[in-house]
Every structure is written in structure tokens, then in C-alpha cells.
Amino acid sequence: MPTNSSLIEPKAINEISYTLYYGTFIHTPSLKELDISFNTIVGVNNLGVIDFIHKNYNPDHHNNMSPVQFFIKNRHFDFIDYSQEPTKFFVPGFIDTHIHASQFPNIGIGLDCPLLDWLNNYTFPLENEFTNSNSTDSKLKFAKDIYSQVIEKTLNNGTTCASYFTTIDPQTTNLFAELLLRFGQRGFVGKVCMDHNETYADYSETFEECIDSMNAIINHLHNLNPQDEILVKPIITPRFAPVCTRDLLFFLGQLSKSHNLPIQTHISENEKEIELVHDLFPDCEDYASVYNKHNLLGESTILAHAIHLTKKERKIIKQKNCSISHCPTSNTFISSGEAPIKKYLYEDEINVSLGTDVSGGFDSSILAIIKHCILVSHHLAMKTKNQKDKLSINDALFMATQGGAQAVGMADQIGTFELGKKFDVQLIDLKSEDSNVDVFDWQLPFKEHHTSIENHKSLSKDEQSKKMFDLLGKWIFSGDDRNCVKVWCNGRLVVNKVRYNHDDRWVMC
Ligand SMILES: [Zn+2]
Incomplete structure (x- = not known):
């Protein structure tokens, strides 16, 4: 008897975590070839796709690292860290x-x-x-x-x-x-x-x-x-x-x-x-x-x-x-x-x-349109004598x-930082070369290159957020394209104005 297909829950699309398999793998790469590999590490990503293979792993050749330690060490990913630079922040494209x-x-x-x-x-x-x-x-x-x-x-x-x-x-x-x-x-x-x-x-x-x-x-x-x-x-x-x-x-x-x-x-x-x-x-x-x-x-x-x-x-x-x-x-x-x-x-x-x-x-x-929409709304409010006509920074940024x-019909794909969305992002630097934005040290939410533990000692989280919001205002009203130092679209870096003298810290893991 045929099954009602709407009742079937396909097992092969269940959610899975990234998984490392370690053991003996045997396969036939071509008609006349049988390949037997012992101690082989195979990584499978959450789409079910193999994206890592290391055959015949021997800990003696790798400072006695376990297969998992070896995998982590050999996994190449970029780590870009701006967390200690208070004048740099990411916003959606x-x-x-x-x-x-x-x-x-x-x-x-x-x-x-x-x-x-x-x-x-x-x-x-x-x-x-x-x-x-x-x-x-x-x-x-x-x-x-x-x-x-x-x-x-x-x-x-x-x-x-x-x-x-x-x-x-x-x-x-x-x-x-x-x-x-x-x-x-x-x-x-x-x-x-x-x-x-x-x-x-x-x-x-x-x-x-x-x-x-x-x-x-x-x-x-x-x-x-x-x-x-x-x-x-x-x-x-x-x-x-x-x-x-x-x-x-x-x-x-x-x-x-x-x-x-x-x-x-x-x-x-x-x-x-x-x-x-x-x-x-x-x-x-x-x-x-x-x-x-x-x-x-x-x-x-x-x-x-x-x-x-x-x-x-x-x-x-x-x-x-x-x-x-x-x-x-x-x-x-x-x-x-x-x-x-x-x-x-x-x-x-x-x-x-x-x-x-x-x-x-x-x-x-x-960014200029953000400034202008706020100013136009203030003019409208002066005309209507209704303060409620004024747009806020939040309204404009939204x-x-x-x-x-x-x-544009892409609310679930771009526009915010959320799981499953595309990385369409800009990096703002208020202290970029020739920046029009003036920031004094006492206006920063934390001191540069201090650990976050030290920061919390000096300012509460609310105080830090307030200072960051003020920096956002500085960017919106006195910033321009010089402050937009990097742009990613679909996760790819498409604009990079920090080719020289930049202090991006890259860590290869
Ligand atoms: Zn038009």
C-alpha cells in the first residue's frame, strides 16, 4: 500500500553536529584500485559533507597529540579580533x-x-x-x-x-x-x-x-x-x-x-x-x-x-x-x-x-541618508509641533x-546578525586614517588593549553601553566612508581599505 508521503520524516535531513570519525577506511577510488587506510581521521560537517581527511595518523610523528588535538591544530580558520579596540565595531551592511x-x-x-x-x-x-x-x-x-x-x-x-x-x-x-x-x-x-x-x-x-x-x-x-x-x-x-x-x-x-x-x-x-x-x-x-x-x-x-x-x-x-x-x-x-x-x-x-x-x-x-532622514523628521516635528514625528537613531539604523x-524580501537572510543569515557586514573604525570623527579617551567604553575583566572594574555594563551609543551617534553624524574600513558580502571581504599599517591580529588555529 502506498504511504502518504507527507507523513514521512526523512531521517537523512536530521540536524547533525560536526563529527570526526577515526578508524580504518576502505574504498575503491577507481575500478582497479582498492584503498585501505588505517588510523584515518575524517571530518564531516553539519551539511553531511566530508571536509577533512588525514590518512595513517601516527601520534609519534605529532608530539603525541591525540587525533582530536591534531585535527584542531590542523584546522585552518582565521581569527580576527577587534574586541580590544573600542573605536572599531561591526554593523550590518x-x-x-x-x-x-x-x-x-x-x-x-x-x-x-x-x-x-x-x-x-x-x-x-x-x-x-x-x-x-x-x-x-x-x-x-x-x-x-x-x-x-x-x-x-x-x-x-x-x-x-x-x-x-x-x-x-x-x-x-x-x-x-x-x-x-x-x-x-x-x-x-x-x-x-x-x-x-x-x-x-x-x-x-x-x-x-x-x-x-x-x-x-x-x-x-x-x-x-x-x-x-x-x-x-x-x-x-x-x-x-x-x-x-x-x-x-x-x-x-x-x-x-x-x-x-x-x-x-x-x-x-x-x-x-x-x-x-x-x-x-x-x-x-x-x-x-x-x-x-x-x-x-x-x-x-x-x-x-x-x-x-x-x-x-x-x-x-x-x-x-x-x-x-x-x-x-x-x-x-x-x-x-x-x-x-x-x-x-x-x-x-x-x-x-x-x-x-x-x-x-x-x-x-x-549613512548620509540616515543623517538626513533624522534631520528632515526634526523639521517636520517643528512644523507640526509634534515631537512624535522625530525619528531616532534606532529608527534610522533599522x-x-x-x-x-x-x-527586498530577504528579512531572513540579511540585515541583522542572526544564526543562518549571510555575513553582509561592514567594519567601522572611528579612528581610521583621515577620520572626520573626533573621539577623546574619556569617551571610550573601555580602554584600548585592556582585558574585559579590567574594563568591568571601571565601568558598569550599562555605562559602557551608554558610551558606545554615544560613539554610534558620533559615527552617524560626523562619520563618512572613511570610517567604513572593511565590507563583507556573502561572507567574502569585498572592500578592504586597511591594506597598510593595520593592526588586525590574525591567529591561525
Ligand atoms: Zn527614483
Whole structure:
């Protein structure tokens, strides 16, 4: 009689500890070969994989060490110890949930231009350069220069994962994904989709071209990732409702479902833009309803800006479990407004993350966005005379890390230090070379190179934590990329600025 397979608990996936086996091992490495090995040490890791073999072990040849002592001595692992250096600490890698890679050269350009003019005057002409059909070589070179620089720059600022907008062009978008892998940054790659650009018709695509491009990108990225790892992933990117036909919006909603891909777009950034959406979609009650009607709102949707949302829109966004990407630098630079983030976080319980929004935002560092989101919230609080509108350091750091992880659908993999998560981390050093942070000895939570027992004698744990929190404030408000001295992504060191004169102590065990 067949067994109901749901009742079977497979024995061969039980949890196991790292185990050393010691004895005689016999096997046949090839058809004509029988191998008999006595006194052999075999190590099996917790995935059930053999990762250590030493045949014919003889304690006489190894200072009479037992097999276990010998294994520990010969096990190579790096031990990196910063525990006695009070100005160095680890924080999770930053997650930038809204950044336009293609707009990187426009950083700092276009002050005082409201959104719709800013797009026509600065953004569309630059993005159009990526679509040059006359020469593929020069197009790829143009894109490579810009894309390499934006990835390097953000990594150097501690961003280990970002959700990018590229342009409408599929070739250079595929190149961008390859560069992410090459530099070692985790990335969501969003080819911009827009088949209705009335105000700047030169930079647009047809519905059919968009379908072809999306298919090409999805296939390319699928083949690009290493086995058993997803380091780069396509993200469905309708630019924003005014430049997309209803057919395209419906298609993109379906594409997200059929390929299980996340979605990113803009919403309620500017009052003129909201009016335009109302005129173009008179059958929809509000901006959020346009996206909702086309099946674009879900738990893997990132909505950038979200400054002027109505109560009803906030309710839909919460119900659909979407995330907001807050872009305070851009919102200030192009005078779009002050988003009431504290209300979104605590009243509506919407997940909010942070975005640099390069180049509406002039800084590609999430540390800078942390500063700006706190300052913008203080301005909002002064305006509303409500202290509750102020964001704290904790709020900002959460949005920059775990909030970002949730926004990109990786809350269980990155964003905090937890068992089972990937090691996406930055090492901060307040005393790095040329550091802008000034720290006095009496501000340290413990004295350098003292043992922890001695430290506890002088300060209580609470006092030490308080001093460390103050150092965190110093880093956030006066620190910059010079303090981000090392960056790891997926456990691999991808940025190392401490090549010379560093005092990392390595112990080979
Ligand atoms: Zn944007």
C-alpha cells in the first residue's frame, strides 16, 4: 500500500553536529584500485559533507597529540579580533532600496527644478544615452564607466545590497548585473519599463519591446548567478504610472506573479505628479489604487518616496504588506516634501526602508541618508509641533538595515546578525586614517588593549553601553566612508581599505 508521503520524516535531513570519525577506511577510488587506510581521521560537517581527511595518523610523528588535538591544530580558520579596540565595531551592511544607477553622473545637478521638469531637463536625456543604437561598443563602454563607479562608490560606503533602476536598455542592464557580481555587491536589477513617455518621446519603448527586453534580462540573470546562490535578481520596474500604459502595467503585474519577482516603482512624490496620475487614471480613486488595480501591490513591492499619501492609501499599502523606500535627501533637494515616516512606522505599521534615490538624491551613501532622514523628521516635528514625528537613531539604523532587508524580501537572510543569515557586514573604525570623527579617551567604553575583566572594574555594563551609543551617534553624524574600513558580502571581504599599517591580529588555529 502506498504511504502518504507527507507523513514521512526523512531521517537523512536530521540536524547533525560536526563529527570526526577515526578508524580504518576502505574504498575503491577507481575500478582497479582498492584503498585501505588505517588510523584515518575524517571530518564531516553539519551539511553531511566530508571536509577533512588525514590518512595513517601516527601520534609519534605529532608530539603525541591525540587525533582530536591534531585535527584542531590542523584546522585552518582565521581569527580576527577587534574586541580590544573600542573605536572599531561591526554593523550590518546597508541596504539601499531606491537608487538609479544610470543617473549617477547627474549627482548634484538640477537644484530647484521640480520633479516633472527635472525628469525632462536632466534625467531622460542622460538615460537616453544608454540606448545608443548606432554603436553597441560605445554604448557598453559608456554604461560600464558609470555602472562600475556607482557600484564601487556604494560598496565603499558600506552598501552590501541595493535595489537599482537602470534604463529601458536591456544590453546595458545585463552588463550592470555582471558588474554587480564582479564587484561583489548583492543587487536587484530593475530595467525601467515605460511605453508612454509623452513629454520626452525620444526616450521610450513600445509595449512589445518592453516584453522582449524583460524576457532577455530574466533569462540572462537566471544563467548568471552561481549555483545555489542568488546574488543578482531582476526586479519588475514600472517607472511610475504616468509613463506606463494600462496594458504594460497589467503585463508587469502578471510577470511578477509568473516569475515570482519583486516590484519597485515611485508613488506620491510630488503634488503635480499626483494630479497628473488623477487625470490619466480618472477611474482610480488615488495613486495607490492605480497600482493596486494592475496587481502591482504585494509584499515584495517597494514604493519609493510616498510623501503625500492619503489615509486610505496608507491602509491599502499596509494591507498589501508593501514596503516604502524613504528618500529624504532627494525629497529635500527637489523640494518634494517631508514624508511622515514616524507615523508610517508606528501608527500604520508599514515597513519603511531607506533609499539614496541617486540622482534626485545627491549622496550615494546610506549613512548620509540616515543623517538626513533624522534631520528632515526634526523639521517636520517643528512644523507640526509634534515631537512624535522625530525619528531616532534606532529608527534610522533599522530602516537602513533590517527594514531594507524586509523591503527586498530577504528579512531572513540579511540585515541583522542572526544564526543562518549571510555575513553582509561592514567594519567601522572611528579612528581610521583621515577620520572626520573626533573621539577623546574619556569617551571610550573601555580602554584600548585592556582585558574585559579590567574594563568591568571601571565601568558598569550599562555605562559602557551608554558610551558606545554615544560613539554610534558620533559615527552617524560626523562619520563618512572613511570610517567604513572593511565590507563583507556573502561572507567574502569585498572592500578592504586597511591594506597598510593595520593592526588586525590574525591567529591561525
Ligand atoms: Zn527614483
